[in-house]
Amino acid sequence: MRAAVYRGREKLTVEDIDEPSCTPGSIKVAVAHNGICGSDLHEYYAGPIVIPTEPHALTGYQLPLTLGHEFAGTVVEIGAEVRNVAIGDRVAIEPIYRCGKCPSCQLGHYNICRRIGFHGLMAPGGMAEYTVVPAWMAHRLPDSISMELGALVEPMSVAYHATRLSEVHEGDSAVIFGAGPIGIGIWFALRGIGVEAVTVVEPSPTRREAIAALGAIDVLDPTRTDPAQHIAQRTRGHGVDAAFDAAGVAASVSGALSCLATRKRLVAVAVYEQPVETELIKLIRNETLIQGSLCYTAVDYRAVIDLMARGHYDTTGWVSHVPIEQVVEEGFAALRAGRKMKVLIDP
Incomplete structure (x- = not known):
C-alpha cells in the first residue's frame, strides 16, 4: 500500500509498504482522509521532536514510521475480541495511547498521561491507504457526517x-x-x-x-x-x-x-x-x-460528533484536499508558506 513515511527532518517519502494486519482487540481502517496537523509540520521541519528514536514505552515503535493522527475511514477488518465495532462502520479515530496507571489516567485525564503516545506519531498512522488501531480508539460516525468532517473531528476536539x-x-x-x-x-x-x-x-x-x-x-x-x-x-x-x-x-x-x-x-x-x-x-x-489545554478525551469527541451531526460545522473556504503523492509540495510546503489553511491527504 502507499504511505507517507517519515525518516527525519525534511525526510518524508511516499512509498510502498506492507499492508498491516489486525491483532486481537484491533481494527483495520481504510483511510478516507488524513489531516496535516501543526505538530506534523513541527516534526517535518524541526524534528524529530516527539517522534521516538527509540522504541516508545506504550507502542514499541520508533523511526521510521507513517505519519497521520487526524483521520477517518471505514472499518474493513476486525481482530479477535472486538465487540464494539463492525466491518463497514464509518469511524473517526481518537489517536491517544495511554498507560491507564499513572495519576492522570486514574483520574480520567488520560489526555495528560505521563507516557502518552499518539497514533501517527508513536505508531504507524493514517497517511496511508490502511492503518490498524485499537478498537477503543474508534468513534462511529452517523451517516449525516461526511468523511471530510470525520477527519476533522480530532482537531475540532482539541x-x-x-x-x-x-x-x-x-x-x-x-x-x-x-x-x-x-x-x-x-x-x-x-x-x-x-x-x-x-x-x-x-x-x-x-x-x-x-x-x-x-x-x-x-x-x-x-x-x-x-x-x-x-x-x-x-x-x-x-x-x-x-x-x-x-x-x-x-x-x-x-x-x-x-x-x-x-x-x-x-x-x-x-x-x-x-x-x-x-x-x-x-x-x-x-x-x-x-x-x-492538551488534546481531548472521549467526552470532547462525542460533543463534536453531535454538533457535526446537527450541521454545526462548515469546511467551506478553509479545507483543501491533496493526493498522497503531493503530500510534501502541496501539503507541508503549502501550509508553511501560508498558501493553504487546512490540508487533508487523500490516500
Missing part, C-alpha cells in the same frame, strides 16, 4: 476541549487570538455552547477572510486595531469572560491577557516554539488564570 476548560457559558463573551484551524474550531465550539459575542484577532488577511466567510462578525487585524481597546469598548470596560491563544506567540499571550475581565482565564492551546515571558503583575492585579 478546540472543543479548550473551550470546556475556559468555563464559559451561554451568553458569555470571548476573544480568540489566531484564526487557523484550531482558532476556527474554537469559534465553532463557542457558538455550539451559545457564546455568540466572540472577537477574533488575526493578522493574516487570508485567515480573517476565511473565518468571516463562515459567519464571524467581529474580526480584527491587530496591526490596525488594538484588541484591548476594542474589547474594552465592546464590553463597556469589563473585558471578556475567556480568552484563547491559538497563535502561540508572545504578542498573542500579552494581548489576550489585556482583554480579560477580572478573575477570568486565558486558555493556551497553541504550540510555542519560543519561550514566552509573562508579566506576573498583570495576573496578580486582575487575579487572572492561565489554563493549559
Whole structure:
C-alpha cells in the first residue's frame, strides 16, 4: 500500500509498504482522509521532536514510521475480541495511547498521561491507504457526517476541549487570538455552547477572510486595531469572560491577557516554539488564570460528533484536499508558506 513515511527532518517519502494486519482487540481502517496537523509540520521541519528514536514505552515503535493522527475511514477488518465495532462502520479515530496507571489516567485525564503516545506519531498512522488501531480508539460516525468532517473531528476536539476548560457559558463573551484551524474550531465550539459575542484577532488577511466567510462578525487585524481597546469598548470596560491563544506567540499571550475581565482565564492551546515571558503583575492585579489545554478525551469527541451531526460545522473556504503523492509540495510546503489553511491527504 502507499504511505507517507517519515525518516527525519525534511525526510518524508511516499512509498510502498506492507499492508498491516489486525491483532486481537484491533481494527483495520481504510483511510478516507488524513489531516496535516501543526505538530506534523513541527516534526517535518524541526524534528524529530516527539517522534521516538527509540522504541516508545506504550507502542514499541520508533523511526521510521507513517505519519497521520487526524483521520477517518471505514472499518474493513476486525481482530479477535472486538465487540464494539463492525466491518463497514464509518469511524473517526481518537489517536491517544495511554498507560491507564499513572495519576492522570486514574483520574480520567488520560489526555495528560505521563507516557502518552499518539497514533501517527508513536505508531504507524493514517497517511496511508490502511492503518490498524485499537478498537477503543474508534468513534462511529452517523451517516449525516461526511468523511471530510470525520477527519476533522480530532482537531475540532482539541478546540472543543479548550473551550470546556475556559468555563464559559451561554451568553458569555470571548476573544480568540489566531484564526487557523484550531482558532476556527474554537469559534465553532463557542457558538455550539451559545457564546455568540466572540472577537477574533488575526493578522493574516487570508485567515480573517476565511473565518468571516463562515459567519464571524467581529474580526480584527491587530496591526490596525488594538484588541484591548476594542474589547474594552465592546464590553463597556469589563473585558471578556475567556480568552484563547491559538497563535502561540508572545504578542498573542500579552494581548489576550489585556482583554480579560477580572478573575477570568486565558486558555493556551497553541504550540510555542519560543519561550514566552509573562508579566506576573498583570495576573496578580486582575487575579487572572492561565489554563493549559492538551488534546481531548472521549467526552470532547462525542460533543463534536453531535454538533457535526446537527450541521454545526462548515469546511467551506478553509479545507483543501491533496493526493498522497503531493503530500510534501502541496501539503507541508503549502501550509508553511501560508498558501493553504487546512490540508487533508487523500490516500
